[in-house]
Amino acid sequence: MVAVTVQDLRKRFGATRALDGVDLRVETGELLAVLGPSGCGKTTLLRCLAGFERPDSGSITLADQIVTDHRRHVPAHRRRVSVVPQEGALFPHLSVGENVGFGLTPGRGRSDSAAAVRVEEVLELVGLNGSANRMPHELSGGQQQRVAVARALAPRPPLILLDEPFSALDAGLRSGLRRDIRDALHADGATAVLVTHDQGEALSMADQIAVMRDGSILQTGSPAEVYGRPGTPWVAQFVGEAMVFGIQAEGSLGRCVLGEVQLAEPTPDGAAMVAVIRPEQVMLGTEPESGGVPARVRRIDYRGHDAMVSLDVAGTTVLSLAVSGRDAAVQVGDLVRARVVGPIRTYPAQTSD
Numbered sequence: 001m002v003a004v005t006v007q008d009l010r011k012r013f014g015a016t017r018a019l020d021g022v023d024l025r026v027e028t029g030e031l032l033a034v035l036g037p038s039g040c041g042k043t044t045l046l047r048c049l050a051g052f053e054r055p056d057s058g059s060i061t062l063a064d065q066i067v068t069d070h071r072r073h074v075p076a077h078r079r080r081v082s083v084v085p086q087e088g089a090l091f092p093h094l095s096v097g098e099n100v101g102f103g104l105t106p107g108r109g110r111s112d113s114a115a116a117v118r119v120e121e122v123l124e125l126v127g128l129n130g131s132a133n134r135m136p137h138e139l140s141g142g143q144q145q146r147v148a149v150a151r152a153l154a155p156r157p158p159l160i161l162l163d164e165p166f167s168a169l170d171a172g173l174r175s176g177l178r179r180d181i182r183d184a185l186h187a188d189g190a191t192a193v194l195v196t197h198d199q200g201e202a203l204s205m206a207d208q209i210a211v212m213r214d215g216s217i218l219q220t221g222s223p224a225e226v227y228g229r230p231g232t233p234w235v236a237q238f239v240g241e242a243m244v245f246g247i248q249a250e251g252s253l254g255r256c257v258l259g260e261v262q263l264a265e266p267t268p269d270g271a272a273m274v275a276v277i278r279p280e281q282v283m284l285g286t287e288p289e290s291g292g293v294p295a296r297v298r299r300i301d302y303r304g305h306d307a308m309v310s311l312d313v314a315g316t317t318v319l320s321l322a323v324s325g326r327d328a329a330v331q332v333g334d335l336v337r338a339r340v341v342g343p344i345r346t347y348p349a350q351t352s353d
């Protein structure tokens with residue numbers, strides 16, 4: 001079932017086209033991440049969904065109700081959309097329980113005790129059971145964001161908007177928090193849109209990713225689809241590490257700076273193409289019979305369980321991802337061999353983005 005439909009949404013600020021025809025669908029119970037670089041229009045899209053901003057044209061349908069089109073603009077407070085901002089969302093003078101229960105007004109068939117049960121339920125979902133009587137200043141930044149998510153979940157809104165909710169937190173804290181918040185949203189059956197410029201956040205949390213650039217959605221798909229079958233070289237480079245090389249293709253084989261490679265799809269002979277190669281597709285060997293092409297190790301960025309190895313291959317910089325304890329151990333200055341494994345995706349050379 002579709003929970004949110006956005007059609008041809010447009011919004012200009014003076015000469016800037018912040019939204020340039022955005023189309024989007026979010027299924028009920030799904031977490032969709034809108035991923036794009038700074039200034040691509042993510043916040044404007046989020047504000048239009050929340051009802052804080054009125055677009056110039058296009059429509060938004062929320063739970064089968066048109067909330068924005070050329071005639072209508074349902075105001076924010078009547079959309080029942082919950083927003084989890086970057087930080088500082090809690091009322092400092094209210095306890096955790098009072099913060100979470102804030103939107104749960106008694107009446108309309110809801111009793112105080114039902115509200116209290118719901119408060120405990122959502123606090124448990126975000127891993128903060130038994131914290132209802134604590135005050136916000138007694139909590140860490142990560143715990144405060146958990147409370148903000150619990151508060152967003154509590155009234156069972158048709159849509160929860162998360163605006164880079166972990167950007168103010170330490171990197172070390174973020175991965176566990178992302179996992180817990182994703183699990184809490186799923187366990188409650190919530191429909192959510194997360195806006196972020198952080199590809200790691202989008203890949204690890206989202207059911208679907210919509211990649212945005214210059215006010216438009218370039219590609220929508222599952223994290224595996226967007227990473228494994230990027231629609232354009234730009235998407236490949238924005239979502240993960242990717243190298244783009246010129247390639248001479250002949251049927252299902254291609255020749256590039258890394259030698260002969262297998263192509264994911266046959267290419268028309270003679271067509272000008274580029275290849276997109278990910279660092280994990282470049283294997284290093286230390287023996288002459290390893291195959292591939294000669295490469296000089298220029299730099300190693302060690303990251304613990306893996307290392308990003310920067311190579312010079314005939315004057316071109318090539319990256320290889322080496323997994324500790326599995327791949328060849330190399331040193332800066334070594335002459336090695338670099339070989340591409342697996343099928344390579346190609347794109348017409350004129351595809352600039």
Ligand SMILES: Nc1ncnc2c1ncn2[C@@H]1O[C@H](COP(=O)(O)OP(=O)(O)OP(=O)(O)O)[C@@H](O)[C@H]1O
Nearest residue numbers: 013016018036037038039040041042043044045197
């Ligand atoms: N109220 C406004 N007045 C004028 N220009 C605006 C306004 N809001 C946004 N813009 C412009 O619209 C474009 C999109 O901005 P938006 O904030 O939606 O992007 P973003 O992807 O959320 O960026 P960031 O990640 O940096 O927050 C930018 O060029 C921005 O300068």
